[in-house]
Amino acid sequence: MTDTMLSSHLARFPFPFREDTYRYSTNVEPARQFVPTEAGGWGEHVLDLDATYEAELTERERILRRDPSRCTVLPHMRVATWDALLTVLGELAATYPGQMSLHRDGTTYRWRNDLLGVKQEFVLGEEDSLPCDPLLFAGSQAQEDIVLLDQREDALWADAGLVTFAADWSLGFDVGMRFLEIHGPVPRVHEERVITRAERFLMRLEAGQEYRRTNWTMTVDRRLDTSTETYPEWGRDRRLVVTDPALPDRLHLRVEVQHLLRLPRSGAILFLIRTYLLSLTDLARVPAWRSRFASVLAELPDDLTEYKGLSHYRDAAAHWLAGG
Amino acid sequence: MNERDGRTDEGLLLRVAGAEHVAADIRMLRLRRADGGGLPPFVPGSHVVVDCGDRRNAYSLTGDGIEPEEYTISVLRCPGGDGGSVFLHGIEVGDVLRVSGPRSAFPPAASAHHHLLVAGGIGITPMLSHVRAARQWGRSFRLYYAHRPGAGAHVAELRRLCGDRLREYTGRADLTRAVRAELRASPLGTHLYACGPGEMLDDVRAGAAEAGWLADRVHVERFSAAELDPGAPFTVTLARSGTRVSVPSGVSLLEALEKAGTPVPNMCRQGVCGECRVSVVRGRPLHRDLYLSEAERAAADTVMCCVSRCLDQELELDL
Numbered sequence: 001m002t003d004t005m006l007s008s009h010l011a012r013f014p015f016p017f018r019e020d021t022y023r024y025s026t027n028v029e030p031a032r033q034f035v036p037t038e039a040g041g042w043g044e045h046v047l048d049l050d051a052t053y054e055a056e057l058t059e060r061e062r063i064l065r066r067d068p069s070r071c072t073v074l075p076h077m078r079v080a081t082w083d084a085l086l087t088v089l090g091e092l093a094a095t096y097p098g099q100m101s102l103h104r105d106g107t108t109y110r111w112r113n114d115l116l117g118v119k120q121e122f123v124l125g126e127e128d129s130l131p132c133d134p135l136l137f138a139g140s141q142a143q144e145d146i147v148l149l150d151q152r153e154d155a156l157w158a159d160a161g162l163v164t165f166a167a168d169w170s171l172g173f174d175v176g177m178r179f180l181e182i183h184g185p186v187p188r189v190h191e192e193r194v195i196t197r198a199e200r201f202l203m204r205l206e207a208g209q210e211y212r213r214t215n216w217t218m219t220v221d222r223r224l225d226t227s228t229e230t231y232p233e234w235g236r237d238r239r240l241v242v243t244d245p246a247l248p249d250r251l252h253l254r255v256e257v258q259h260l261l262r263l264p265r266s267g268a269i270l271f272l273i274r275t276y277l278l279s280l281t282d283l284a285r286v287p288a289w290r291s292r293f294a295s296v297l298a299e300l301p302d303d304l305t306e307y308k309g310l311s312h313y314r315d316a317a318a319h320w321l322a323g324g
Numbered sequence: 325m326n327e328r329d330g331r332t333d334e335g336l337l338l339r340v341a342g343a344e345h346v347a348a349d350i351r352m353l354r355l356r357r358a359d360g361g362g363l364p365p366f367v368p369g370s371h372v373v374v375d376c377g378d379r380r381n382a383y384s385l386t387g388d389g390i391e392p393e394e395y396t397i398s399v400l401r402c403p404g405g406d407g408g409s410v411f412l413h414g415i416e417v418g419d420v421l422r423v424s425g426p427r428s429a430f431p432p433a434a435s436a437h438h439h440l441l442v443a444g445g446i447g448i449t450p451m452l453s454h455v456r457a458a459r460q461w462g463r464s465f466r467l468y469y470a471h472r473p474g475a476g477a478h479v480a481e482l483r484r485l486c487g488d489r490l491r492e493y494t495g496r497a498d499l500t501r502a503v504r505a506e507l508r509a510s511p512l513g514t515h516l517y518a519c520g521p522g523e524m525l526d527d528v529r530a531g532a533a534e535a536g537w538l539a540d541r542v543h544v545e546r547f548s549a550a551e552l553d554p555g556a557p558f559t560v561t562l563a564r565s566g567t568r569v570s571v572p573s574g575v576s577l578l579e580a581l582e583k584a585g586t587p588v589p590n591m592c593r594q595g596v597c598g599e600c601r602v603s604v605v606r607g608r609p610l611h612r613d614l615y616l617s618e619a620e621r622a623a624a625d626t627v628m629c630c631v632s633r634c635l636d637q638e639l640e641l642d643l
Binding site for chain 2: 079124152154159204206264265267
């Protein structure tokens with residue numbers, strides 16, 4: 001990364017910790033609100049493009065070619081995928097009006113994306129008018145991963161998604177499951193009813209209301225795809241990195257900015273996941289982040305450390321951050 | 325809230341762009357943004373809450389909701405009602421109405437294989453949006469519609485939209501008989517949607533239960549809360565101040581709280597919008613709203629104070 005890219009990367013990085021300790025909570029807040037940080041700030045948009053836009057979309061394409069199951073749509077989610085497509089393209093056009101536009105004439109839409117050199121005309125509801133599934137097309141224009149939740153029988157069901165940058169989970173495994181089931185393995189949250197409250201909150205979400213939350217973990221190297229499917233490729237690095245002198249360059253704080261919207265036409269919940277990676281070396285350029293993340297890691301209870309997959313290198317990372 | 329689609333925290337200010345009588349005592353209003361921009365899309369079966377002078381009434385949106393340039397509502401004139409419908413029959417083209425954003429409380433089930441729509445009278449209004457969206461997305465459906473002879477709203481349009489998927493009846497008994505037969509013959513995976521007078525809904529629900537339908541596949545929208553009985557009197561204690569407020573028969577809990585100087589944020593006053601939810605400290609709520617889920621009703625820790633009452637003589641609220 002060049003210095004200019006790094007400084008804009010740092011400036012826009014959604015550093016997630018507001019205290020020196022971390023626990024899971026129902027940490028939702030209204031979307032589209034700018035959050036100043038020590039290095040700059042983030043959060044004024046729902047969809048966020050940065051200097052890695054083309055590179056990450058190329059990576060998404062590569063992952064999808066290798067494993068098409070990263071985009072899975074149960075048949076009843078067809079309307080929701082079209083709704084997601086219109087919503088994502090409309091949002092992109094509104095956020096980046098100089099580079100993108102979406103025009104409608106009856107049921108025919110014209111999409112233009114100058115950043116990728118894409119021009120696409122399509123007819124709402126006609127799959128043949130697009131080069132691929134509506135959800136795949138949305139994911140070829142936005143940097144975010146996308147999950148669609150159907151609401152029925154007083155619960156939410158993850159019934160469609162395009163997820164190429166999963167952090168230690170698998171869309172193919174989770175698709176068709178209930179929201180509560182998917183979150184079954186998360187420690188502590190069930191006693192505190194965090195997931196139940198989050199589900200009730202989402203089920204009450206009305207069209208036009210937009211919320212977001214952040215989540216975090218750590219990743220070895222700038223690897224966006226740490227899904228369960230590719231575990232054999234990245235799993236052992238979590239152990240090997242501990243003795244590597246390049247540890248601060250290889251270990252990254254991984255932050256997901258997750259947006260939660262009610263899709264207006266289908267009523268499905270649109271769950272967007274945007275992944276940001278920042279190496280410890282780069283993070284340490286902001287002294288406040290360095291000391292705060294050192295404290296969070298050092299204090300993190302063992303069960304959360306284990307669940308997030310940090311057990312091998314947590315102490316080493318905290319030690320380095322603390323200046324050791 | 326999103327400014328781009330004309331929505332603000334106070335809802336939408338829409339101009340009456342057209343008005344026409346679509347059946348005896350039923351007036352259809354076309355509402356548009358004054359600046360000509362598009363309106364928020366909506367899920368079939370959605371309603372808006374309209375400021376009608378000093379009242380606020382909920383009305384179903386009758387368009388397909390996909391990219392609306394106007395909202396259309398059809399209003400039955402109820403001279404004995406609370407005045408909202410009379411107000412809307414009196415306004416003129418060019419007048420401006422304050423309208424809430426669309427709210428979805430009667431959506432089609434995405435996982436349904438077939439949709440059985442049953443409407444009585446003005447209960448046809450949410451079905452119009454269901455039918456239009458079903459056509460757009462190729463959903464399998466059939467519509468049973470009962471109306472008085474010559475008084476059916478939107479009949480010609482529905483015949484055109486539905487073709488042989490429309491079954492018309494002029495009496496409730498005929499409708500009930502036909503729907504009961506259909507309920508026994510419908511393929512597994514069918515979802516039932518019914519909107520109309522309370523007695524019709526009771527008939528349809530009973531028919532569904534007799535035919536072995538699961539409650540999750542039965543969706544009912546009552547179009548008027550005016551059918552609620554006045555209810556027994558009870559007393560409310562406000563936990564924070566210790567104030568006691570009596571709620572006489574025929575007066576809603578919300579009205580009683582307002583009169584006692586403890587207003588609660590509210591919108592539809594019909595148990596659909598969810599604005600006036602208050603926390604219950606003690607006492608068993610008599611839920612009469614259409615908002616809370618079964619699980620939330622069972623938890624009995626909140627109550628929609630615009631329509632719901634109390635099973636006991638005393639209710640303590642976190643106010």
